[in-house]
Amino acid sequence: MTTKDIQQLIDFISQSGLDEVNIETSDLKISVKRYGSSVPATSAPAPPAAAYVAPTPVAPPPAATPNVAPTATPPAAPKADTSNYVTIKSPMIGTFYRSSNPETPSFVEIGDNVTEGKVVCIIEAMKLFNEIESEVSGRIVKVLVENATPVEYDQPLFLVEPI
Incomplete structure (x- = not known):
């Protein structure tokens, strides 16, 4: 696949209702997943047939934090007008x-x-x-x-x- 082919595939996926597409050939494996409005894409050589995938450790739940009075946040700096750029x-x-x-x-x-x-x-x-x-x-x-x-x-x- 060429870069243009991959780009067209991503455009097609973004216009369709699909959230995930996987394409695998003997030379190439492409996985495209949509998270919100961005479309990350990865491509890598196809793994060997008997590849071992280690289980992902599960993080323990966060410890309870004591109640602390919220601090005043400073007002955000005004944004520059970029409408004419x-x-x-x-x-x-x-x-x-x-x-x-x-x-x-x-x-x-x-x-x-x-x-x-x-x-x-x-x-x-x-x-x-x-x-x-x-x-x-x-x-x-x-x-x-x-x-x-x-x-x-x-x-x-x-x-x-x-x-």
Whole structure:
């Protein structure tokens, strides 16, 4: 299966009423489960036929805590108005990288101007490095993902203030 096939499968599952789908071939095993609004997906080589699965230990119930008067929580800081920003989202599941290798500078930094088609990051999926291009011209306002972290399909990566 290609990354595009897996992405189409996830899209199909998200539009259907299914909560879980398992596909297994001799080379590949894919398990997709829906938890609320996010769709985590995993893929791994098929395990041997006689694989042993250890039972999961059950955690003891939490100990009762003494009654403590609740403390006053400080008011939340006002959120910045992001309604005029455009979000660049991940087109696939994979690992997010801000540069092509650790020795080179990031493709974009906060405050940089981008144009349509400019590479803003790389997402590695199944040992393939996919350049992600900006779909909008503007200024990078915020990077929403840490370098070398996993991202989900349609996860926001950057906020861009359109020009």
